[in-house]
Structure formats: C-alpha cells, structure tokens
Amino acid sequence: MPAAVARAVDRAAERLAGQAVVTPLVESDALNARAGGRVLVKAEVLQRSGSFKFRGAYNRLAALSADECRQGVVAFSSGNHAQGVALAARLLGIPAAIVMPADAPAIKRDNTRALGAELVLYDRASESREAIAAALSAERSAVLVPSFDDPWIIAGQGTCGRELAHQAADRGAALDAAIVCASGGGLTAGTAAALVCAVPGVAVYTAEPEGFDDHARSFASGVRERADPAARSICDALLAPQPGALTFAINAQICTGGLVVSDAEVRAAMRFAFRHLKLVVEPGGAVALAALLAGRVETAGRTVAVVLSGGNVDPARFAEVLAERD
Numbered sequence: 335m336p337a338a339v340a341r342a343v344d345r346a347a348e349r350l351a352g353q354a355v356v357t358p359l360v361e362s363d364a365l366n367a368r369a370g371g372r373v374l375v376k377a378e379v380l381q382r383s384g385s386f387k388f389r390g391a392y393n394r395l396a397a398l399s400a401d402e403c404r405q406g407v408v409a410f411s412s413g414n415h416a417q418g419v420a421l422a423a424r425l426l427g428i429p430a431a432i433v434m435p436a437d438a439p440a441i442k443r444d445n446t447r448a449l450g451a452e453l454v455l456y457d458r459a460s461e462s463r464e465a466i467a468a469a470l471s472a473e474r475s476a477v478l479v480p481s482f483d484d485p486w487i488i489a490g491q492g493t494c495g496r497e498l499a500h501q502a503a504d505r506g507a508a509l510d511a512a513i514v515c516a517s518g519g520g521l522t523a524g525t526a527a528a529l530v531c532a533v534p535g536v537a538v539y540t541a542e543p544e545g546f547d548d549h550a551r552s553f554a555s556g557v558r559e560r561a562d563p564a565a566r567s568i569c570d571a572l573l574a575p576q577p578g579a580l581t582f583a584i585n586a587q588i589c590t591g592g593l594v595v596s597d598a599e600v601r602a603a604m605r606f607a608f609r610h611l612k613l614v615v616e617p618g619g620a621v622a623l624a625a626l627l628a629g630r631v632e633t634a635g636r637t638v639a640v641v642l643s644g645g646n647v648d649p650a651r652f653a654e655v656l657a658e659r660d
Contacts, residue, residue: 336588339527342485343492346393350493353425354389355381357494359501359639364610369626369633374507376498379613379645383445385571386494386521386643387411387418387481393490394479395422403428406476410434410463412570413442414618414644415481420449431476433467439570439616439648482518483578492524498639499532509536511631512639513593513622516540516549517572519581521643526588529639537590539631541621543567543600549577549585550592558582568597568651571618571644593625600624601655607642608656617651619644 360375378386395407406429409419416432423430430451434443435458447453456466471478480487495512502509512529514522519540526538540549545565552559560576567573577585595603600617603624607615615623622640626633 335584336527336530339488339492339524339584340531342489343496343524343528346489347493347496349393349396350389350490353392354493356497357381359498360611360613362610369638371633371635372507372637373626373633374502374637374639375611375623376494376639376641377613378494378641378643379615379619383414383417383421384644384646385414385418385619386491387414388421389493390487390490390520391415391418391479392422392425394484394486395419395426395428397486398428398477402477406430406474407479408433408467408471408474408476409479409481410467411481412573413438413446414571414646416446416451417442417449417646419479420446420451424450431470433463433470435463439646439651441648442646445646482520482574483580485580488520488524488581488584490524491521492528494521494641495525495528496532498525499529502639507637509533509639510636511537511539512641513539513541513625513631514641515572515618515621515643516542516592517574517618518578519549519585520578521641522589523581523584525641527584530588538588539590539625540585540592541625542592542594543569543572543621544594544596546572547592547594548575550594552577552582553586553589553592556586569600569618569621571616572621593630595621595624595628595630599628601658602660603627604652604655605658605660613642614645614647614652615642616644616647
C-alpha cells in the first residue's frame with residue numbers, strides 16, 4: 335500500500351506544480367543544540383491559506399469533472415481544510431459551501447469568508463458536521479470534499495512529505511525519523527508513504543494533544559479508537575474524534591508509533607518557534623515540534639524532521655501564549 339500511495343503522491347505533485355508553495359525546510363542552531371542532533375523543520379505555515387490543507391484540497395478539486403464543478407463542493411472543517419477548499423475553489427471557479435463550528439477561531443472563519451466561500455456554522459457540542467454537510471451535498475447535488483479520509487486528499491497532503499524527502503536529500507541529510515501532527519490522519523498517511531518509499535528505514539510518528547490521542551491508542555490496540563467526548567484542547571485543528579478508516583489502514587502499516595503532548599508543551603513549542611525559527615505556528619501546527627522538544631523521541635546524534643502544519647492562530651490567543659513564561 336505505501337508504494338501505491340507514493341505513486342498517487344507523485345501524480346498529485348504534478349497537478350500541484352505552480353499552485354502549491356514548495357515550503358522551506360528550516361534549520362536552527364538553537365533547535366539542533368536543544369536536540370543534540372539535527373532537526374529539519376518543514377514550514378507548512380508558509381503554504382497558501384496558511385496550512386498544508388491547500389495541497390489536498392486543490393488536488394481533489396482539480397480532478398472534478400466540468401459538471402461537478404458547476405454543481406459546486408461542500409466541505410466540513412474547523413478551519414484549515416475550510417480555507418484550503420475555499421482557496422482551491424476560488425482558483426478553479428467552483429462554488430463552495432463550508433460547514434464550520436461556530437467556535438472556530440475568528441481568523442479561520444474570516445479568512446474562509448474572504449476567499450469567497452459560503453459559511454454554514456454549527457454547534458460543535460450538539461450538532462453533527464458530517465450530517466449537516468451530507469444534507470447540503472444532497473440538496474445541492476454538490477461534491478462532498480472530506481478533510482482526510484479520501485485518496486485524492488491523502489495524495490495531495492503527501493506532497494509535503496515528498497518535498498521534505500527531496501529537500502533533505504539535497505542537503506545530504508539522512509533522515510532517521512519524522513514527526514507529523516495527526517487529526518484524521520490524512521497528512522500523516524500521505525507524508526509517511528512518501529517518506530518511507532524515498533527513505534527506507536525512516537521512522538514516522540504521529541503527534542497528538544492529550545485527550546485526542548486516538549492514533550497513539552489505535553496503534554497500540556490495532557483498531558480505531560475514539561477520543562473521549564469530554565476531552566478539550568487548545569489544538570482546535572486536531573479534534574477529529576477518530577482516525578479515518580482509509581488513513582488508519584495506511585498509517586497502521588507504516589507508522590512507528592504515536593506521541594502525545596500536553597497543551598502546556600504545545601504552547602512552549604509555539605513560543606520556541608516564534609523566538610528561534612521566527613515562525614507563527616497555531617496550536618495544532620506545533621504538536622510535532624512540541625513532541626520533539628519534550629523528548630518524546632530520541633534525537634541525540636540523529637536527524638529528525640518535524641512538520642509545522644499550520645499557522646492560522648488568532649492574534650489574541652497568540653499574544654497570550656507568547657506572554658507566558660517557560
């Protein structure tokens with residue numbers, strides 16, 4: 335399966351050429367010293383729409399037929415997939431409606447509207463975004479664009495890992511491990527498949543916030559576990575209740591394990607990224623770096639890649655995080 339996914343990633347890379355940003359691979363003396371090894375940071379915060387989600391969204395929408403484009407698309411998202419779909423739809427001239435939680439960060443709601451998408455807000459605690467989106471899709475005969483459990487989405491997201499492998503090789507860096515944030519698992523599935531095919535023997539880990547560590551627990555049990563409905567986290571982008579069926583089938587084969595971090599460790603990683611990498615990272619985008627800084631993987635004498643997956647954070651929240659003491 336990894337080889338088939340990697341081939342789909344190669345095709346997605348052709349489709350995304352000239353559309354997605356080839357985001358930089360950042361290295362920092364301070365981070366290398368902290369790790370006691372070499373850390374390569376894939377800065378997806380600099381991707382169009384502010385996160386990796388544009389990759390999968392554009393790959394999916396660019397494959398629609400002319401009739402499907404006229405009918406439009408519907409997606410559900412807490413914000414980053416929403417913006418990715420909205421931007422891809424605008425570029426391709428496709429009507430888009432996005433189902434978003436009413437408590438999503440204002441910057442994500444505002445950006446999605448600014449990109450021309452119609453917003454349909456819902457109560458995260460009492461309503462089902464899947465049901466609302468399915469009803470809209472049926473009513474409008476619009477294509478439903480999942481945020482992770484879709485082969486086109488997975489392949490598009492995997493172009494992040496494909497770039498990472500090529501960029502590391504260009505620097506003469508032999509990757510020992512990579513850490514990727516996980517919510518539904520689409521970024522991990524595509525990225526892991528691209529990495530293990532390009533760099534045999536590399537260990538790929540998911541990173542998740544406490545309470546939403548369903549990948550870590552699923553890897554341990556061998557079945558898809560669900561997050562505790564009562565769990566809460568500042569990582570609004572990583573609150574999927576369960577790994578996707580397709581994504582877990584891929585990730586269970588090729589991931590080495592799952593790492594879990596606290597909200598406090600996430601905030602510390604956001605501060606570190608701002609101070610030493612000069613990058614603005616949202617909470618969900620910082621979990622992989624948080625796992626590395628917290629020592630969840632061995633880094634001494636090794637080369638480890640970390641994906642900073644998104645930077646769409648409300649200014650007020652970001653200011654609060656920066657004001658905290660380490």
